[in-house]
Amino acid sequence: MIRASERAMGIEYAIRDVVLPARELEKKGIKVIRLNIGDPGKYDFQPPKHMRDAYCKAIQEGHNYYGTSEGLPELREAIVQREKRKNGVDITPEDVRVTAAVTEALQFIFGALLNPGDNILVPSPSYPPYTGLVKFYGGVPNEYLTVEENGWQPDIDDMRKKINEKTKAIAVINPNNPTGALYEKKTVREILDLAGEYGLPVISDEIYDLMTYEGEHVSPGSLTKDVPVIVMNGLSKVYFATGWRLGYFYYVDPEDKLSEVREAIDKMARIRICPNTPAQFAAIAGLTGPMDYLKEYMAKLKERRDYIYKRLTEIPGISTTKPQGAFYIFPRIDERSKWKNDKEFVLDALNEAHVLFVHGSGFGYAGDWHFRIVFLPPVPILEEAMNNFEAFMRRKLGS
Ligand code: PLP
Structure with missing residues (x-):
């Protein structure tokens, strides 16, 4: 065998x-x-009709080539505008990378951060690829507690206890899968403060950001002053296009602490060539179109x-x-x-x-x-x- x-x-x-x-x-x-x-x-x-039409049109009009590794410039601009509207972040298309959905963003980020034995703080309970992919890239998932009695909000004291010299980042999934929790602004601030204290970046999974029933999602990207935040999002949930496999992430990094990580991620992006080109046209339609x-x-x-x-x-x-x-x-x-x-x-x-x-x-x-x-x-x-x-x-x- x-x-x-x-x-x-x-x-x-x-x-x-x-x-x-x-x-x-x-x-x-x-x-x-x-x-x-x-x-x-x-x-x-x-997915809404204007996105489906844009996808078909892109194929019919011949947009079936390899695009750039970073993602099409027009889409990265549309992402900047969408994220400015949603989170008020001060970013440019240079800070944005387009991926084969959030799953590939996770692969890039974990692949670029982890050496064998390093760990990433991930919520418990959490969407399983977080632990699975951290392990795949040689790391150790370091689970912090979220508390059921407190609406499944993260336990900041537990987070603090779990940080050690091998910790490379804090991952936050909000709104959360599997609990459906929506984190309070105060909690998001506390996570940022803790990350700042230990010099860690925050990785923020915002794939459900506009899918809330009570209250509004608050992104750590919108609150950070110095802590580097990598925000991930995509077409799978809010735009209802799971099968198109398209997403993105961007850096909110006011003090440019992630320059080496950015370089490493771009190397990973280049060896996988590019994200799906016609789906990026659909994404432009989705991000700039009616909601x-x-x-x-x-x-x-x-x-x-x-x-x-x-x-x-x-x-x-x-x-x-x-x-x-x-x-x-x-x-x-x-x-x-x-x-x-x-x-x-x-x-x-x-x-x-x-x-x-x-x-x-x-x-x-x-x-x-x-x-x-x-x-x-x-x-x-x-x-x-x-x-x-x-x-x-x-x-x-x-x-
Ligand atoms: N992140 C979370 C929290 C999810 O629940 C899911 C899918 O269920 C994903 C990421 C996967 O997203 P994508 O389809 O963009 O890879």
């Missing part, structure tokens, strides 16, 4: 891991309601959020924090005597109630005894899922 690398074999991705047992059931003809993947394009959400579709989509999502939250609060054995952003809800399993752990719980719910959730421990240690539900589907589908799940819980708990 030809052996694969330990680096690649070590990759875990809980969100897709649970799909295999679901597929087994489906092969037997059983209908499974999948609430495991955060892909709006699988339901009644599509009325978002209002309509957020109204639908709010209805779904309110519905699932209400149903979950009526089910015995679990308790739930109301998400303020994104499209995930992260209930806690309070009645634990029937299952060994959260993964067994999720598999039991799959086999008996035919609903697919993701086990919370797949998102880091603070996710233990929780599970994540995606509430993107329309209410009738959520209703069927919750009816099945409620009956399952009542059966298990004899109530």
